[in-house]
Amino acid sequence: MTVAMRPAASACPACSAAPAAEALADAAQPSDVNIVLSLPSIHCAACISGVEGLLGATDGVRGARVNLTLKRAQIDAAPGTTAQDLIKVLENAGFEAHELDSTALRATETDKAGRDLLMRLAVAGFAAMNVMLLSVAVWSGAEGPTRDMFHWISAAIALPTIAFSAQPFFKHAWTALRAGRLNMDVPISLAILLALGTSLWETSLSGEHAYFDAAITLTFFLLAGRYLDHRTRAAARSAAEELAALEVPRVSRVTDTSDGAAEEQVPASELAIGDLIRVRPGGRMPVDGDIVDGQSELDRSLLTGETRPIYAGPGATVSAGEVNLTGPLTIRASAVGRDTSLHRMADLVAVAESGRSRYTSLADKAAKLYAPGVHILSALAFAGWFVYTLDLRTALNIAAAVLIITCPCALGLAVPAVTTAASGRLFRKGLLIKESTALERMAQVDTVVFDKTGTLTAGAPQVVNLNDHARRELGIALALADGSSHPLSQSLARAIRTAGIAPAKLGNITELPGHGTQATWQGQTVQLGRASWVGGGQSPDTCAWLRVGDTVAEPFRFADQIRDGAEALVTRLQENGYDVILMSGDTTQAVEAFATRLGIAKWIAEALPEDKAAKVADLTYQGHRVLMVGDGLNDTAALAGAHASISPATALDAARVASDVVLLGQSLDPISDALDTSRTAIRRIRQNFRIATWYNIIAVPLAVAGLCSPLIAALAMSTSSITVSLNALRLK
Amino acid sequence: MNVLAYLIPVSLILGGIGLAAFVFTVKSRQYEDPEGAAQRILSDDYDDHPKP
Numbered sequence: 001m002t003v004a005m006r007p008a009a010s011a012c013p014a015c016s017a018a019p020a021a022e023a024l025a026d027a028a029q030p031s032d033v034n035i036v037l038s039l040p041s042i043h044c045a046a047c048i049s050g051v052e053g054l055l056g057a058t059d060g061v062r063g064a065r066v067n068l069t070l071k072r073a074q075i076d077a078a079p080g081t082t083a084q085d086l087i088k089v090l091e092n093a094g095f096e097a098h099e100l101d102s103t104a105l106r107a108t109e110t111d112k113a114g115r116d117l118l119m120r121l122a123v124a125g126f127a128a129m130n131v132m133l134l135s136v137a138v139w140s141g142a143e144g145p146t147r148d149m150f151h152w153i154s155a156a157i158a159l160p161t162i163a164f165s166a167q168p169f170f171k172h173a174w175t176a177l178r179a180g181r182l183n184m185d186v187p188i189s190l191a192i193l194l195a196l197g198t199s200l201w202e203t204s205l206s207g208e209h210a211y212f213d214a215a216i217t218l219t220f221f222l223l224a225g226r227y228l229d230h231r232t233r234a235a236a237r238s239a240a241e242e243l244a245a246l247e248v249p250r251v252s253r254v255t256d257t258s259d260g261a262a263e264e265q266v267p268a269s270e271l272a273i274g275d276l277i278r279v280r281p282g283g284r285m286p287v288d289g290d291i292v293d294g295q296s297e298l299d300r301s302l303l304t305g306e307t308r309p310i311y312a313g314p315g316a317t318v319s320a321g322e323v324n325l326t327g328p329l330t331i332r333a334s335a336v337g338r339d340t341s342l343h344r345m346a347d348l349v350a351v352a353e354s355g356r357s358r359y360t361s362l363a364d365k366a367a368k369l370y371a372p373g374v375h376i377l378s379a380l381a382f383a384g385w386f387v388y389t390l391d392l393r394t395a396l397n398i399a400a401a402v403l404i405i406t407c408p409c410a411l412g413l414a415v416p417a418v419t420t421a422a423s424g425r426l427f428r429k430g431l432l433i434k435e436s437t438a439l440e441r442m443a444q445v446d447t448v449v450f451d452k453t454g455t456l457t458a459g460a461p462q463v464v465n466l467n468d469h470a471r472r473e474l475g476i477a478l479a480l481a482d483g484s485s486h487p488l489s490q491s492l493a494r495a496i497r498t499a500g501i502a503p504a505k506l507g508n509i510t511e512l513p514g515h516g517t518q519a520t521w522q523g524q525t526v527q528l529g530r531a532s533w534v535g536g537g538q539s540p541d542t543c544a545w546l547r548v549g550d551t552v553a554e555p556f557r558f559a560d561q562i563r564d565g566a567e568a569l570v571t572r573l574q575e576n577g578y579d580v581i582l583m584s585g586d587t588t589q590a591v592e593a594f595a596t597r598l599g600i601a602k603w604i605a606e607a608l609p610e611d612k613a614a615k616v617a618d619l620t621y622q623g624h625r626v627l628m629v630g631d632g633l634n635d636t637a638a639l640a641g642a643h644a645s646i647s648p649a650t651a652l653d654a655a656r657v658a659s660d661v662v663l664l665g666q667s668l669d670p671i672s673d674a675l676d677t678s679r680t681a682i683r684r685i686r687q688n689f690r691i692a693t694w695y696n697i698i699a700v701p702l703a704v705a706g707l708c709s710p711l712i713a714a715l716a717m718s719t720s721s722i723t724v725s726l727n728a729l730r731l732k
Numbered sequence: 733m734n735v736l737a738y739l740i741p742v743s744l745i746l747g748g749i750g751l752a753a754f755v756f757t758v759k760s761r762q763y764e765d766p767e768g769a770a771q772r773i774l775s776d777d778y779d780d781h782p783k784p
Binding site for chain 1: 736740743744747748750751754755758759761763764765766767768771772773774775
């Protein structure tokens with residue numbers, strides 16, 4: 001590809017020198033780094049030139065190119081340049097940027113299948129136009145040798161075109177036949193080949209009717225359907241891959257060398273049991289293990305649904321997927337890769353998923369009815385006419401006409417045209433449809449099950465009792481909270497600052513990871529931290545305690561903030577007749593309070609992952625179609641077992657993989673849109689099937705009666721395909 | 733009818749040129765960033781390298 005883009009011999013010496021210099025540099029330093037950044041906020045020409053200009057002016061960057069469609073930048077840089085440096089440059093200028101794992105993106109970069117289909121589509125389109133031009137001349141009355149010549153020219157265009165463009169159909173049909181099955185591609189291939197064969201025969205006998213145009217237009221329309229289908233899936237796949245690539249799987253391994261401990265960055269896949277790993281605050285545990293050194297708090301909400309951070313010190317066991325909150329931890333790996341608890345959960349998912357793969361899509365159902373029907377009809381027409389006239393040529397011509405007329409142009413477009421329009425519409429609202437049958441399954445849903453933490457709540461705790469404290473205490477709390485990166489501290493600091501209070505002047509602020517922050521204020525010791533450390537009492541809520549000198553410790557109570565649009569969504573779903581259930585691994589008290597706040601009557605608390613999956617299976621057994629919305633590892637099995645599933649983009653990788661739809665934005669609002677759109681989409685698909693059937697009902701008797709001319713075939717085929725596509729566009 | 737001897741090859745060749753041009757654009761990956769291409773025409777920077 002690069003060869004085509006570089007000018008081979010340019011008139012301008014600078015142009016030809018630049019690639020040569022680049023090539024030299026490549027040869028001298030083979031370890032050039034290729035960095036891919038995600039730029040979610042770019043949207044215009046100024047953003048493109050801004051980002052490219054900034055990156056181009058950065059040291060070490062050899063070339064930068066922004067792709068606005070994917071909202072990504074590709075950067076070629078000198079060895080030693082890190083993504084962090086570039087992200088800093090961009091963020092200083094106001095562009096949000098995240099590093100993407102370039103190895104995880106490889107698959108989308110080379111969309112060979114898409115380009116291949118597009119090429120075949122273009123060739124078919126070119127040939128269809130030319131052959132149609134010649135056919136119009138024949139239909140409008142060309143006679144004798146002229147007609148024969150036009151037919152021969154059509155044949156000369158059609159044969160190589162079909163040989164190239166229709167290959168995907170032939171290949172699929174052949175694999176299906178070899179496996180002893182019938183799929184949509186078998187009648188398609190048969191129709192194309194039979195049309196070509198009889199037309200050649202007719203042309204050689206100077207016959208009146210030739211179906212070269214029909215064979216090519218058929219290929220063109222069907223390829224258009226395939227291409228649309230591919231585009232939708234490729235777009236979803238690339239976006240899903242981007243989500244996965246956002247988590248760069250690199251960990252810092254601690255190695256003992258002669259001159260003390262050293263840290264090196266290695267891919268998570270290279271870790272072995274017994275390795276020492278350093279996990280910094282904010283980092284996620286890459287493996288299961290035991291803490292060797294350091295004290296901190298762990299956020300286990302993705303695994304268990306508990307909102308309250310857990311204290312962790314040396315000797316404690318950690319599981320992959322937990323997030324380290326305060327202090328750096330050194331852990332010794334006890335299980336890596338596929339053996340971690342994170343991956344063991346995958347077995348649960350595999351079991352649950354086998355149920356869903358049994359779902360047959362509407363298109364498959366249609367194909368199952370359609371393929372044998374068409375073959376029988378055409379064979380009957382052939383046999384009938386052969387017995388009636390004893391003329392093989394007439395009988396074969398009519399059989400070919402029947403196959404061409406019934407050929408599933410409209411059927412082939414009916415589903416992909418609608419799903420493309422619907423997924424495009426939902427994508428603009430921030431929903432990513434990952435599975436091709438997700439829309440159909442969502443349309444059948446009657447029960448919606450929500451997870452609490454991280455799904456209905458934003459996963460970020462908010463302080464609720466700020467007014468219980470004096471301004472002076474708030475000032476001290478603010479100064480203490482500023483000294484820590486713990487999420488509770490940060491949330492508290494933000495809330496106090498918003499209330500317009502300035503921090504108090506403190507001395508020797510020190511953070512004790514896993515406990516809290518301590519300082520001196522006017523000769524007194526002040527502390528902000530866990531109850532056991534500060535000396536606070538018991539409280540059902542998540543609390544941070546503040547003690548000033550020898551006074552009694554005062555709690556700052558926190559509650560998880562409801563996610564944007566959650567209340568509206570629950571109300572709307574209930575109004576529309578959906579059964580809404582809340583299922584959480586959190587404590588009964590917390591779940592009950594939350595359910596009352598949102599008006600959800602059915603809730604289950606302290607649910608283990610198995611309980612959630614079992615409840616979903618139970619509902620399914622009772623005949624309900626369940627939509628599961630969840631984000632944690634503890635929801636994964638339930639997500640996979642439900643009839644359809646949605647997870648937010650902040651969810652754990654495993655949960656996103658298990659769900660059909662990923663919610664990209666912060667708000668939950670699009671979920672009810674998704675349900676509405678999926679219902680409309682299914683209505684449109686059914687309408688399309690009906691339109692296609694009506695065309696067949698009108699045209700098939702004509703074909704069987706031997707009254708179908710190539711003109712009628714072309715008209716029926718094109719109008720039905722175009723009506724179906726237009727009907728799908730109404731969804732936009 | 734002799735005019736057909738010119739017109740048919742001419743129409744095929746013209747169409748063929750269009751097809752060849754399209755195949756070239758697909759092969760050189762010019763459809764990878766349709767939105768970016770639409771926006772870049774508004775930018776003043778001269779832009780002659782498709783992708784590093």
